[in-house]
Amino acid sequence: MRILCLDDEPLALKLLVTMIKKVKPDAEVESFRIQTELLEAAEQRGCDVAFLDIHMRGMNGVEVAKKLKEINPKMNIIFVTGFSEYKADAMDMRASGYIMKPVTKEDVERELSELRFPVVPKKDALLKVQCFGNFDVFTPDGMPIHFERKRAKEIFAYLVHRHGSACSIRELAAVLFEDAPYENSQRSYLQTLIVAMMKGLREVGAEAVIIKKRDEIAVNPALLDCDYYRFAELDAGAVNAYANEYMSQYYWAEFMTDDWE
Numbered sequence: 001m002r003i004l005c006l007d008d009e010p011l012a013l014k015l016l017v018t019m020i021k022k023v024k025p026d027a028e029v030e031s032f033r034i035q036t037e038l039l040e041a042a043e044q045r046g047c048d049v050a051f052l053d054i055h056m057r058g059m060n061g062v063e064v065a066k067k068l069k070e071i072n073p074k075m076n077i078i079f080v081t082g083f084s085e086y087k088a089d090a091m092d093m094r095a096s097g098y099i100m101k102p103v104t105k106e107d108v109e110r111e112l113s114e115l116r117f118p119v120v121p122k123k124d125a126l127l128k129v130q131c132f133g134n135f136d137v138f139t140p141d142g143m144p145i146h147f148e149r150k151r152a153k154e155i156f157a158y159l160v161h162r163h164g165s166a167c168s169i170r171e172l173a174a175v176l177f178e179d180a181p182y183e184n185s186q187r188s189y190l191q192t193l194i195v196a197m198m199k200g201l202r203e204v205g206a207e208a209v210i211i212k213k214r215d216e217i218a219v220n221p222a223l224l225d226c227d228y229y230r231f232a233e234l235d236a237g238a239v240n241a242y243a244n245e246y247m248s249q250y251y252w253a254e255f256m257t258d259d260w261e
Helices: 010-023 035-045 061-071 084-092 105-113 150-161 169-177 184-202 227-232 236-241 251-255
Strands: 002-006 028-032 049-053 076-081 097-100 127-130 136-138 210-213 216-219 224-226
Touching (some): 002 010, 010 028, 010 049, 010 105, 028 035, 127 227, 150 184
Parallel strands (some): 002 049
Antiparallel strands (some): 210 216
């Protein structure tokens, strides 16, 4: 979880960050006293939750929240203030939460447990998947996954693209081999490729990302930290990373992004 904090009072900002880290010690927390610096960080690196003081010199917290919502409509905004009269503004902004100063650990814990847009943790992801640019797959610590056959990697790419939707073996054949007849030899070759794909995943302990049922196969999106999935969730970092290139090495992928433009 990535959390940004904004308050132009140093002591209040320090207290807020301390309480957040007590509740979410594994979260990535950045603090800011200047509104434009927080907005720049949100636009460049994304943000799941923003704690905003409302009463500040210059741009107030409500105005900052409006700009954050332009960056990502699903960003969770939690207002932090010593002035109760701003609650109506928070309601109008469809804020996730509202905390009165001084901030306590219990306040932060309550608001983070009841987010308007729940944050799916990525710490349990078995693989990091890159779809923007060339398609590549990595372990959580950044080591590339080796697939002994290029077509095996392509099958995994197509399953990732389907975002958890099951795919039949016949459909895989149509995608990989276009108009070639769907015959026993082709089915046998596909099974060989799937075995090779599973071998590459098994070598890094990630075979659980694949779900197989009878003649269908899919990925489990919950076990993948994927830029394409973050893009679909309007994560600002992923949106900014997309440069009109998606799984560039696969001919079929270029037809998949027509409705993104």
